[in-house]
Amino acid sequence: MTGLIGKRVPKLDAPKKTTGETRYLQDIELPGMLHGKILRSDRVHARIVRIDTDEAKALPGVHAVITAKDTPGVPLGHGKDNTPLKGDKVRCIRDEIAAVAAESEEIAEEALRLIRVEYEDLPAIFSPADALKEGAPVIHGKHPDNIPFRFDYAHGDVDAGKEESDIVIEDTFTLHFVTHCCMGVSGVIADFDSSGNLTLHSLTQIPFLFKKDISPVIGVPPGKIRVIQPVIGGGFGSKLDIYPFEPICVFLARAAKRPVRIVFTREEEFVASPTRQPVELTLASGVKKDGTLTFRDVRTLHDNGGYTSWGATTPFVIMQTISSLYRVPHCRYHTTVVYTNNPYSGSFRGYGNLQATFAVESHMDRLAEAVGMDPLAFRLHNAQEPGETTLQGMNFDTCGLRECLETASAKSGFLEKRRAYRSKQAGPVRRGIGIASLLHVGGGAKIYRTDGCGTILKLDDFGHATVMTGSTDIGQGSETVIAQFVAEELGIPISAINVVNNDSEITPWDVGVHASRTTFIAGNSALRAAKKAKDKLLAAAAKKADLSADGLDLRDGHVVDAATGKPIVELGKLIRSLHFTQRSDIVMTTEYYEPPSVMQDREFKGNVSASYAFGTQVVELEVDTETGIVRILKVTAAHDVGRVINQLGIEGQVEGGVVMGIGYATTEHLVVEEGVVKNPSFRDYKLVTAPETPEIDSTFIETIDPEGPAGAKGIGEAPAICISAAIVNAIHNATGVRFTELPLTPERVLRRLKEERE
Amino acid sequence: MSLKHEISFRLNGKPATLSVAAHNSTLELLREKLRLTGTKHGCGEGECGACTILVDGISVNACLMFAVDCDGREVTTIEGLRAEKGLSELQKAFVEEGAVQCGFCTPGMIAQATHLRNTCPGMNREEIRRGIEGNLCRCTGYKKIVDAISSSLEKRDS
Numbered sequence: 001m002t003g004l005i006g007k008r009v010p011k012l013d014a015p016k017k018t019t020g021e022t023r024y025l026q027d028i029e030l031p032g033m034l035h036g037k038i039l040r041s042d043r044v045h046a047r048i049v050r051i052d053t054d055e056a057k058a059l060p061g062v063h064a065v066i067t068a069k070d071t072p073g074v075p076l077g078h079g080k081d082n083t084p085l086k087g088d089k090v091r092c093i094r095d096e097i098a099a100v101a102a103e104s105e106e107i108a109e110e111a112l113r114l115i116r117v118e119y120e121d122l123p124a125i126f127s128p129a130d131a132l133k134e135g136a137p138v139i140h141g142k143h144p145d146n147i148p149f150r151f152d153y154a155h156g157d158v159d160a161g162k163e164e165s166d167i168v169i170e171d172t173f174t175l176h177f178v179t180h181c182c183m184g185v186s187g188v189i190a191d192f193d194s195s196g197n198l199t200l201h202s203l204t205q206i207p208f209l210f211k212k213d214i215s216p217v218i219g220v221p222p223g224k225i226r227v228i229q230p231v232i233g234g235g236f237g238s239k240l241d242i243y244p245f246e247p248i249c250v251f252l253a254r255a256a257k258r259p260v261r262i263v264f265t266r267e268e269e270f271v272a273s274p275t276r277q278p279v280e281l282t283l284a285s286g287v288k289k290d291g292t293l294t295f296r297d298v299r300t301l302h303d304n305g306g307y308t309s310w311g312a313t314t315p316f317v318i319m320q321t322i323s324s325l326y327r328v329p330h331c332r333y334h335t336t337v338v339y340t341n342n343p344y345s346g347s348f349r350g351y352g353n354l355q356a357t358f359a360v361e362s363h364m365d366r367l368a369e370a371v372g373m374d375p376l377a378f379r380l381h382n383a384q385e386p387g388e389t390t391l392q393g394m395n396f397d398t399c400g401l402r403e404c405l406e407t408a409s410a411k412s413g414f415l416e417k418r419r420a421y422r423s424k425q426a427g428p429v430r431r432g433i434g435i436a437s438l439l440h441v442g443g444g445a446k447i448y449r450t451d452g453c454g455t456i457l458k459l460d461d462f463g464h465a466t467v468m469t470g471s472t473d474i475g476q477g478s479e480t481v482i483a484q485f486v487a488e489e490l491g492i493p494i495s496a497i498n499v500v501n502n503d504s505e506i507t508p509w510d511v512g513v514h515a516s517r518t519t520f521i522a523g524n525s526a527l528r529a530a531k532k533a534k535d536k537l538l539a540a541a542a543k544k545a546d547l548s549a550d551g552l553d554l555r556d557g558h559v560v561d562a563a564t565g566k567p568i569v570e571l572g573k574l575i576r577s578l579h580f581t582q583r584s585d586i587v588m589t590t591e592y593y594e595p596p597s598v599m600q601d602r603e604f605k606g607n608v609s610a611s612y613a614f615g616t617q618v619v620e621l622e623v624d625t626e627t628g629i630v631r632i633l634k635v636t637a638a639h640d641v642g643r644v645i646n647q648l649g650i651e652g653q654v655e656g657g658v659v660m661g662i663g664y665a666t667t668e669h670l671v672v673e674e675g676v677v678k679n680p681s682f683r684d685y686k687l688v689t690a691p692e693t694p695e696i697d698s699t700f701i702e703t704i705d706p707e708g709p710a711g712a713k714g715i716g717e718a719p720a721i722c723i724s725a726a727i728v729n730a731i732h733n734a735t736g737v738r739f740t741e742l743p744l745t746p747e748r749v750l751r752r753l754k755e756e757r758e
Numbered sequence: 759m760s761l762k763h764e765i766s767f768r769l770n771g772k773p774a775t776l777s778v779a780a781h782n783s784t785l786e787l788l789r790e791k792l793r794l795t796g797t798k799h800g801c802g803e804g805e806c807g808a809c810t811i812l813v814d815g816i817s818v819n820a821c822l823m824f825a826v827d828c829d830g831r832e833v834t835t836i837e838g839l840r841a842e843k844g845l846s847e848l849q850k851a852f853v854e855e856g857a858v859q860c861g862f863c864t865p866g867m868i869a870q871a872t873h874l875r876n877t878c879p880g881m882n883r884e885e886i887r888r889g890i891e892g893n894l895c896r897c898t899g900y901k902k903i904v905d906a907i908s909s910s911l912e913k914r915d916s
């Protein structure tokens with residue numbers, strides 16, 4: 001044991017990142033590489049009459065110009081309703097019309113300007129409600145009603161729930177477009193060799209599914225595709241699907257017979273990378289006088305935009321929170337997903353749960369008030385205990401929800417402050433405090449038949465380990481956590497471990513980095529591979545020394561006597577002795593860890609994750625009632641994380657998630673008017689900056705998950721989920737005014753406060 | 759194509775003479791011509807700070823500065839901010855305090871923090887936060903970046 005678990009372990013990749021040595025996609029230049037650029041539609045819904053590329057083709061330095069007619073047109077993306085290049089019509093502003101590969105970005109841009117496109121505008125739809133109107137324009141011929149998906153879920157009997165209720169409330173919550181804003185923009189390099197093997201330098205979060213999914217689109221067998229992931233400058237879910245620029249880059253490389261790199265401009269990143277799913281959510285909830293929840297009844301309308309990516313499937317996660325955040329005896333949930341001519345959504349950290357929790361936790365405060373309970377007591381009254389299975393079928397083997405609620409309240413002085421802030425405050429600046437909790441998957445999510453991850457572990461002649469893991473690090477620090485597990489198990493320093501996690505030719509299969517699953521799934525996989533290696537080493541040492549393996553352990557790079565710690569043989573020496581011999585052997589193990597979760601049944605029921613994460617956040621803030629400015633002063637977070645593996649890393653996840661959640665709630669808004677993104681720059685799309693960040697106090701509740709690696713649960717998404725609800729609850733505490741729409745910009749806040757006063 | 763201009767300046771302590779096009783930014787000069795890729799391109803419009811470098815010791819967004827304006831200046835990029843041996847105290851603090859996640863903002867943050875350390879060595883956390891206002895980070899929530907800069911203030915590079 002090296003005692004690494006729970007410590008503040010600096011990330012293994014951090015030193016290189018501080019010196020500028022780390023190579024991101026933008027920094028990689030292959031010999032002969034050309035620069036690809038995409039011509040995008042400037043119409044939102046139009047028939048393409050003609051595309052003329054002659055002048056572009058004639059420009060010196062241009063090596064390839066392609067349009068839809070040069071490509072097979074095989075559909076791609078989660079909904080298979082999109083093609084890499086559009087030949088017949090465009091359905092949203094980002095649509096790809098043509099692409100160019102040239103010797104420099106400037107020449108490629110110049111060539112784009114020479115392409116002439118003639119359109120014939122079609123009537124367009126910009127709001128989901130309009131998409132459902134009789135006689136609305138049809139966006140995809142396959143769906144004349146503009147409805148690609150519907151989701152229905154139910155448990156219990158909502159009508160009976162309504163009967164039982166003493167109080168029923170209903171609100172409609174409106175959630176806006178935001179986008180990931182990874183500091184490293186989207187991009188890809190496609191590189192064919194003369195035998196037709198394709199190497200993709202890709203930022204994908206799903207390297208193995210990516211190979212399978214892109215293969216038919218580009219007409220290259222998956223076995224001939226190698227995915228190498230350079231260091232990724234932020235993911236947050238944005239790279240979970242295939243997007244048109246990726247096959248386009250392959251088509252350009254094929255046409256130009258040279259490697260081609262596409263890197264987005266920042267403006268392009270705002271316009272043409274995915275967004276968070278905008279949702280209109282109507283929630284009715286009921287409660288008995290004694291404070292027991294009776295039912296939740298939800299209808300949501302999702303703006304799918306022009307095509308279907310993962311955003312369309314956020315109802316999977318939304319319904320989990322509706323059905324199972326606190327005990328809900330009766331529940332009904334319906335979503336209609338509709339096409340519009342707006343941008344389309346992908347997955348984004350929290351995956352629908354920010355939207356769902358905003359509504360549910362706003363209502364929890366309203367219901368508490370209606371029955372005259374304080375918000376903490378009301379939540380505790382309805383919170384689940386460990387061992388409960390929710391009516392949607394989620395097994396809460398461990399459940400720290402109560403402890404999260406109690407800890408965050410106690411540490412923030414929630415109840416006292418809430419009481420104090422409620423009484424009349426003098427002056428224009430009012431203080432408020434608010435609370436909200438969350439439920440999210442913490443042990444993967446079985447959305448495919450497998451939710452597993454493979455590991456290959458190799459020990460070299462000097463007692464150093466190479467861990468080849470299918471999982472992907474997008475900056476969150478999974479590489480370091482995996483190394484910690486292996487170091488701990490093998491009794492070697494973390495510096496003796498090298499993690500390989502970015503080359504599909506070397507690493508074994510994994511679903512991808514999503515659903516807060518990497519520490520849990522890839523961690524378990526690595527830990528088990530290390531256990532196998534340990535068993536092998538101890539057995540070999542026992543045989544050589546004529547001892548029982550049970551009495552041996554691995555510590556400080558040696559096989560030792562477990563009881564006394566006395567070194568028996570140095571690890572490298574033992575390994576060398578295994579193969580410098582007639583009956584030779586090496587120490588290399590493999591593991592494919594499959595969590596004991598199940599796919600949901602047709603009714604969306606079942607234990608979809610091997611573990612569940614809980615958390616409570618309390619927000620203290622100030623509202624300037626004269627300017628509408630909301631200043632977040634302090635966030636007190638308590639998260640059930642199973643067990644802390646890397647204290648430094650997990651604090652970083654909470655702090656980053658909290659600030660991202662604050663951005664969602666207060667500053668960020670991708671403004672889409674008539675299908676056009678109006679603020680595609682950091683000047684106009686406001687990320688939270690350092691001076692606006694609050695004090696953050698995080699506590700970790702260790703419920704030691706029996707299935708988690710060393711007891712850990714996943715935590716990547718959880719910290720961003722409940723803060724917007726805590727913020728509106730705090731604003732209500734400060735001003736008596738309740739908001740059901742985000743973001744809480746000064747303009748919106750001031751307008752509402754004025755309306756209330758009048 | 760526009761006119762080329764000959765410029766002479768000091769880059770990371772060494773003299774450099776080369777010709778640049780009038781429309782080139784310093785960021786293009788560094789990343790594309792000199793292949794010093796440590797300085798990042800995050801927006802190209804002066805809004806993210808990923809391209810921060812030091813010019814005569816003062817932090818500048820390289821994407822907003824014409825390359826010709828490097829003439830006669832002392833330019834320091836992230837490649838020139840390492841210590842004699844290994845990492846500088848500031849870089850070590852970024853590693854130890856957990857200030858690095860995806861790392862894309864990190865070179866710019868380090869350049870900005872170097873400028874802050876040199877110009878206001880006694881700053882408090884509030885001042886540090888204001889000092890890095892122009893540097894966006896999507897991953898960390900900034901707290902650990904402030905921790906790192908703050909803890910590095912007591913330490914001097916030998």
Ligand code: FES
Nearest residue numbers: 800802804807821
């Ligand atoms: S790239 Fe220069 S400020 Fe963003």
Ligand code: FES
Nearest residue numbers: 860861895896897
């Ligand atoms: S560490 Fe990713 S942007 Fe700062």
